[in-house]
Amino acid sequence: MILETKNINKYFRKPVKFHALKDINISIEKGEFVSVMGKSGCGKSTLLYILSTMDTDYDGELFLDNQLITDKTNEELAKLRNELIGFVFQFHYLLPEFTVLDNVMLPAEKLGKKSKEEIRIDGMEKLRLLGIENQAHKKANLLSGGQKQRVSIARALINNPKIIMGDEPTGNLDSKNADNVFDIFKELNTSQDLSLLIVTHDSDFAEKTDRTITMEDGRILS
Amino acid sequence: MKIDFLFTFRISRIHLTSRLKQTIVAALGVTFGIGTYIILMSFMTGLNGILDDLILNRTPHVHLFNETKQSQYQPIVLHKDFQYKINFVSSVKPSDAPIKIKNAIPMIQMLEQDDNVKAVTPQYTAKVFYLAGSTQLNGLIKGVDINKEVKHYNLNSYISQGDYRDLKPGTNTIILGKGIAKKLSLELYDKITVNAGNNNIALKIVGFYESGMSDVDNVQSYASIETAQRIGGVTNNYITDINIKLYKKELAPYMADRLEKQFSISAVDINEANAQFDTGTGIRNLISYAVSITLLIVAGFGIYNILNMFIYEKMDDIAILKATGFSGKDVQRIFILQAMLIGLVGGILGLILGYGVSYLISISPFETEAMPNLKTFPVNFNPMFYVGGMAFALVSTFFAGYLPARKAKNIDPVEIIRGK
Ligand SMILES: Nc1ncnc2c1ncn2[C@@H]1O[C@H](COP(=O)(O)OP(=O)(O)OP(=O)(O)O)[C@@H](O)[C@H]1O
Numbered sequence: 001m002i003l004e005t006k007n008i009n010k011y012f013r014k015p016v017k018f019h020a021l022k023d024i025n026i027s028i029e030k031g032e033f034v035s036v037m038g039k040s041g042c043g044k045s046t047l048l049y050i051l052s053t054m055d056t057d058y059d060g061e062l063f064l065d066n067q068l069i070t071d072k073t074n075e076e077l078a079k080l081r082n083e084l085i086g087f088v089f090q091f092h093y094l095l096p097e098f099t100v101l102d103n104v105m106l107p108a109e110k111l112g113k114k115s116k117e118e119i120r121i122d123g124m125e126k127l128r129l130l131g132i133e134n135q136a137h138k139k140a141n142l143l144s145g146g147q148k149q150r151v152s153i154a155r156a157l158i159n160n161p162k163i164i165m166g167d168e169p170t171g172n173l174d175s176k177n178a179d180n181v182f183d184i185f186k187e188l189n190t191s192q193d194l195s196l197l198i199v200t201h202d203s204d205f206a207e208k209t210d211r212t213i214t215m216e217d218g219r220i221l222s
Numbered sequence: 223m224k225i226d227f228l229f230t231f232r233i234s235r236i237h238l239t240s241r242l243k244q245t246i247v248a249a250l251g252v253t254f255g256i257g258t259y260i261i262l263m264s265f266m267t268g269l270n271g272i273l274d275d276l277i278l279n280r281t282p283h284v285h286l287f288n289e290t291k292q293s294q295y296q297p298i299v300l301h302k303d304f305q306y307k308i309n310f311v312s313s314v315k316p317s318d319a320p321i322k323i324k325n326a327i328p329m330i331q332m333l334e335q336d337d338n339v340k341a342v343t344p345q346y347t348a349k350v351f352y353l354a355g356s357t358q359l360n361g362l363i364k365g366v367d368i369n370k371e372v373k374h375y376n377l378n379s380y381i382s383q384g385d386y387r388d389l390k391p392g393t394n395t396i397i398l399g400k401g402i403a404k405k406l407s408l409e410l411y412d413k414i415t416v417n418a419g420n421n422n423i424a425l426k427i428v429g430f431y432e433s434g435m436s437d438v439d440n441v442q443s444y445a446s447i448e449t450a451q452r453i454g455g456v457t458n459n460y461i462t463d464i465n466i467k468l469y470k471k472e473l474a475p476y477m478a479d480r481l482e483k484q485f486s487i488s489a490v491d492i493n494e495a496n497a498q499f500d501t502g503t504g505i506r507n508l509i510s511y512a513v514s515i516t517l518l519i520v521a522g523f524g525i526y527n528i529l530n531m532f533i534y535e536k537m538d539d540i541a542i543l544k545a546t547g548f549s550g551k552d553v554q555r556i557f558i559l560q561a562m563l564i565g566l567v568g569g570i571l572g573l574i575l576g577y578g579v580s581y582l583i584s585i586s587p588f589e590t591e592a593m594p595n596l597k598t599f600p601v602n603f604n605p606m607f608y609v610g611g612m613a614f615a616l617v618s619t620f621f622a623g624y625l626p627a628r629k630a631k632n633i634d635p636v637e638i639i640r641g642k
């Protein structure tokens with residue numbers, strides 16, 4: 001089991017007390033490609049922030065790679081995030097003043113398991129995988145939206161994580177680019193047995209995944 | 223899990239160079255603060271040094287002499303006929319007798335053996351008239367061991383013309399007070415006649431003494447001790463003053479006290495003689511520090527502001543770094559390093575600025591009657607100021623960066639990502 005939750009509940013206290021996630025029990029197997037759908041405001045992003053360990057303010061238990069990670073320190077969580085999880089956002093979050101290659105290399109340099117040269121080779125390989133190796137030495141803020149999204153996927157892959165999480169990674173792309181991103185995910189899923197958990201509003205996208213989790217008002221429907 | 227320093231450095235550098243203008247402004251704040259600190263300290267302590275030279279260095283640590291006072295015992299006390307009588311002697315006057323130090327030579331020998339004593343210089347002061355035609359001027363001739371005076375009391379810096387080495391014992395030579403020379407219109411190597419009550423002696427002027435204090439320059443001259451004793455018509459064991467220089471100035475009061483009791487002689491120590499002087503030095507140092515620290519605090523606030531602004535602009539970057547696995551501490555380290563890089567660059571420029579301006583000051587002409595040997599402003603190029611300045615720059619920028627960096631550490635990435 002790559003990811004498992006037991007009775008996760010989330011409350012927002014401000015401005016009024018609000019029960020955002022109710023008894024969430026999900027599990028994702030190794031190599032599974034799972035999508036999450038649901039109406040706007042049902043709690044998809046909120047759930048994803050908890051699963052990605054960035055939000056620690058919840059009740060219940062979260063397991064990553066069969067390891068209970070609830071109650072770990074921020075320092076330890078950062079390390080887990082760095083090693084196990086690749087995160088892709090809806091908006092292409094890149095460091096604008098750094099080159100494309102630098103952006104991709106950052107998480108690996110933080111991990112510090114390989115030499116800078118090895119990391120550079122890895123980074124170029126990931127960029128090649130996503131077909132943007134020719135942009136490697138450009139400043140990140142000069143790329144188009146679709147290119148940026150591919151760079152952030154390359155960055156998510158650099159430490160060979162166990163799971164990729166995405167919050168509407170295709171939400172800002174035209175259908176051609178969205179298909180392209182899906183194809184990349186699918187390819188990684190089949191060739192590298194990578195697990196994926198992708199929040200989407202695009203039912204075409206969701207249909208093509210192994211399994212779709214549907215949410216409503218902070219609950220899992222199916 | 224600590225992140226590599228070079229890696230942190232690279233992120234910091236890219237952040238800073240992408241905001242070059244603000245970075246430069248922040249660094250210039252530090253440059254200005256450190257530069258001013260160095261200029262002020264170099265100049266102030268240079269000035270203090272000169273003033274020390276002017277007053278402290280030519281003041282002996284302990285000065286031994288016989289004070290003119292009436293004798294404690296009248297001859298009648300010693301007479302055994304009057305041993306058990308009560309006697310009254312009225313109108314006792316201080317003896318006019320010269321103020322010779324008794325047993326001066328063995329005393330000097332004993333002092334020279336003392337471990338605390340660096341130098342002992344005996345003097346004989348003769349009261350004389352300087353004669354030129356019909357003019358007579360009152361004055362003093364100090365008989366000294368000129369080499370010792372030069373070595374221990376910097377007498378050389380007050381000899382404005384001529385060479386002190388020409389003042390050899392056994393020659394009729396004098397280093398004449400500049401004021402006397404002016405009044406009597408005498409030039410170097412002219413002869414001057416002095417009279418000490420018995421006979422006239424002609425002396426060759428081999429130099430001029432110019433202390434900068436006209437009251438002194440108008441009366442005082444120097445001769446070798448033998449010459450002075452001959453002028454005064456006294457024997458060559460006749461010593462009026464003994465000046466002592468110690469290894470440790472702090473011991474002066476203790477030594478003075480001890481010698482006063484041991485030899486029943488008057489002893490004045492340097493602290494007693496120059497109490498007000500130390501106060502002046504202390505206050506000047508205090509002002510220099512106060513001004514520099516104020517400037518650095520202002521520079522620190524500048525850095526604090528600019529870094530706060532950086533962090534607002536870099537919220538997204540911080541969120542990305544945290545989302546991809548950087549811990550709060552890593553982020554904090556990145557921003558503290560940025561502050562310290564500003565401090566380092568600004569500090570180095572400040573050292574250069576400080577050195578440059580200090581150098582310009584040190585070559586600017588500055589002439590004053592009070593210090594005839596001084597041609598330019600006194601500047602103290604003490605390397606400790608530069609070390610201290612740099613340390614100060616780094617420490618103050620560390621603190622200026624600490625609070626904004628802690629804010630960055632505590633930024634919640636979820637809030638930023640959701641806010642998009
Ligand atoms: N910080 C917060 N404080 C209070 N309420 C919040 C906060 N963040 C989210 N919510 C509420 O929690 C609920 C779930 O929000 P969430 O962003 O998870 O929705 P979502 O399913 O991702 O929606 P969308 O599809 O529009 O992105 C919403 O009703 C939202 O208003």
Ligand SMILES: [Mg+2]
Binds near residue numbers: 044046167
């Ligand atoms: Mg959402």
